[in-house]
Amino acid sequence: MPVAVVVGMQWGDEGKGKIIDLLSEEADVIARYAGGHNAGHTIVFDGNQHILHLIPSGIFHPGKLCIIGNGVVIDPAALIHEMDLLKKANIDLDGRLIISDRANIILPYHGTFDKGRENSNNFEKIGTTGRGIGPSYADKIARSGIRTCDYRNERYLKKKLESNYQEKNSIFRDLYGKELPPCESIFEDLMDYQETILKYIGDTHVLLRNEIEQNKKVLCEGAQGTMLDVDHGTYPFVTSSNSTSGGASTGLGIPPTQIDRVVGVIKAYTTRVGEGPFPTELHDEDGERLRDEGREFGSTTGRPRRCGWFDAVVARYAIRLNGIDAMAITKLDVLDRFNTLRVCTGYKYKGKVYEEMPADLDILENGEPVYTQFEGWNQSTVKAEKFDQLPDNAKQYIDGLQNILGIGFLMISTGPERNQTIRQGALF
Ligand code: GDP
Ligand code: IMO
Ligand code: MG
Numbered sequence: 001m002p003v004a005v006v007v008g009m010q011w012g013d014e015g016k017g018k019i020i021d022l023l024s025e026e027a028d029v030i031a032r033y034a035g036g037h038n039a040g041h042t043i044v045f046d047g048n049q050h051i052l053h054l055i056p057s058g059i060f061h062p063g064k065l066c067i068i069g070n071g072v073v074i075d076p077a078a079l080i081h082e083m084d085l086l087k088k089a090n091i092d093l094d095g096r097l098i099i100s101d102r103a104n105i106i107l108p109y110h111g112t113f114d115k116g117r118e119n120s121n122n123f124e125k126i127g128t129t130g131r132g133i134g135p136s137y138a139d140k141i142a143r144s145g146i147r148t149c150d151y152r153n154e155r156y157l158k159k160k161l162e163s164n165y166q167e168k169n170s171i172f173r174d175l176y177g178k179e180l181p182p183c184e185s186i187f188e189d190l191m192d193y194q195e196t197i198l199k200y201i202g203d204t205h206v207l208l209r210n211e212i213e214q215n216k217k218v219l220c221e222g223a224q225g226t227m228l229d230v231d232h233g234t235y236p237f238v239t240s241s242n243s244t245s246g247g248a249s250t251g252l253g254i255p256p257t258q259i260d261r262v263v264g265v266i267k268a269y270t271t272r273v274g275e276g277p278f279p280t281e282l283h284d285e286d287g288e289r290l291r292d293e294g295r296e297f298g299s300t301t302g303r304p305r306r307c308g309w310f311d312a313v314v315a316r317y318a319i320r321l322n323g324i325d326a327m328a329i330t331k332l333d334v335l336d337r338f339n340t341l342r343v344c345t346g347y348k349y350k351g352k353v354y355e356e357m358p359a360d361l362d363i364l365e366n367g368e369p370v371y372t373q374f375e376g377w378n379q380s381t382v383k384a385e386k387f388d389q390l391p392d393n394a395k396q397y398i399d400g401l402q403n404i405l406g407i408g409f410l411m412i413s414t415g416p417e418r419n420q421t422i423r424q425g426a427l428f
Pocket of ligand 3: 104
């Protein structure tokens with residue numbers, strides 16, 4: 001049963017796109033299981049950069065099947081825009097891209113409510129991407145969502161939209177004293193995408209089951225990261241889906257008993273976009289340097305990412321929660337010009353040191369990180385093809401992390417390009 005999950009171990013943007021693109025070589029099927037176009041997965045090869053938001057990161061490997069699972073929320077306009085960009089880049093999608101007919105759709109008013117809530121004084125600002133992700137998942141859980149399969153029955157879709165619209169418009173009127181755009185125009189816009197959606201949807205659970213039965217290798221692509229998971233992350237400063245490995249099972253319909261490998265992707269330091277606690281965040285020159293050298297600006301919204309030291313409490317939590325048995329570390333090269341590096345191993349709060357991730361945000365916000373120091377290497381790691389070719393202090397940093405975390409690195413990434421990667425084992 002060769003099924004592997006690739007999951008982000010921090011607050012997203014760990015470099016999952018690059019790692020999944022590389023691992024896709026070893027898979028037959030790449031299947032995205034959660035989130036929506038809040039994600040931004042960057043893939044760089046032959047000097048060209050591609051940013052994917054919904055379409056799996058295996059799409060640049062000809063002949064590989066790419067699936068968007070039922071756990072993903074889909075904005076049809078964003079999806080079709082992304083498909084058009086790929087077609088322009090001569091990437092063949094027909095017969096290779098299959099979208100679950102059970103995936104929920106993001107409607108224009110989901111984005112309106114997302115932004116409205118962010119700008120209101122009633123709610124704590126989360127710093128969402130404003131893509132309507134939360135309100136769309138809320139409708140899914142409330143059982144009023146519209147799904148891709150509803151495109152097969154225009155009358156049913158219209159009726160569902162009308163009843164939703166009545167409710168949403170009266171809330172909108174109450175809150176903002178304004179009307180949403182007319183229901184008819186929302187319906188007409190939705191119908192513009194009907195032909196394309198119908199062409200690409202299918203029963204992806206059955207498809208995946210058949211592939212697995214034929215011993216095909218399946219790579220489940222996570223979006224966001226462990227600390228953004230709605231159940232296990234820094235709630236409420238999280239996204240609205242289960243980005244942890246368990247989400248692969250529910251978000252694709254693959255039974256947990258069939259998942260036999262979980263690879264965690266982690267940056268050599270930590271970043272986060274949006275609001276919420278971040279114990280190792282730096283507000284000094286080192287933080288600026290991480291942002292500059294690491295080009296830490298969001299792939300989806302362009303916002304500057306907050307930067308800080310590697311947090312081993314987060315990493316250990318991610319390993320246990322996701323069942324990670326191998327890791328890929330990215331952006332080691334960003335640390336090439338630091339004299340000293342720090343790794344957080346606990347949070348000191350009111351005289352007690354916490355080594356397990358606490359639910360209480362006050363500990364994360366006001367706790368003092370306990371650091372272990374490593375010496376920097378002041379040398380480029382970019383051209384290293386093997387672990388042995390890394391500078392001694394870089395090897396010590398990597399070994400030190402492996403010791404603290406108790407598992408090894410399958411890959412060490414030293415640049416955005418495919419060939420800037422040290423491989424230390426196979427996926428399956
Ligand atoms: P994702 O959301 O986890 O796929 O990550 P993003 O694509 O949002 O952000 C990762 C960024 O780091 C992208 O711009 C990548 O091209 C870049 N990147 C990935 N690995 C490396 C690396 O090892 N070194 C450097 N310098 N950049 C990298
Ligand atoms: P990838 O897959 C980093 C963050 C947002 C915000 C919070 C909630 O590229 O790693 P949402 O729009 O989901 O309701 O926003 O989650 N967020 C991400 N941060 N990488 C992502 O995806 C993210 N997707 C959502 O910045 O803090
Ligand atoms: Mg990203």
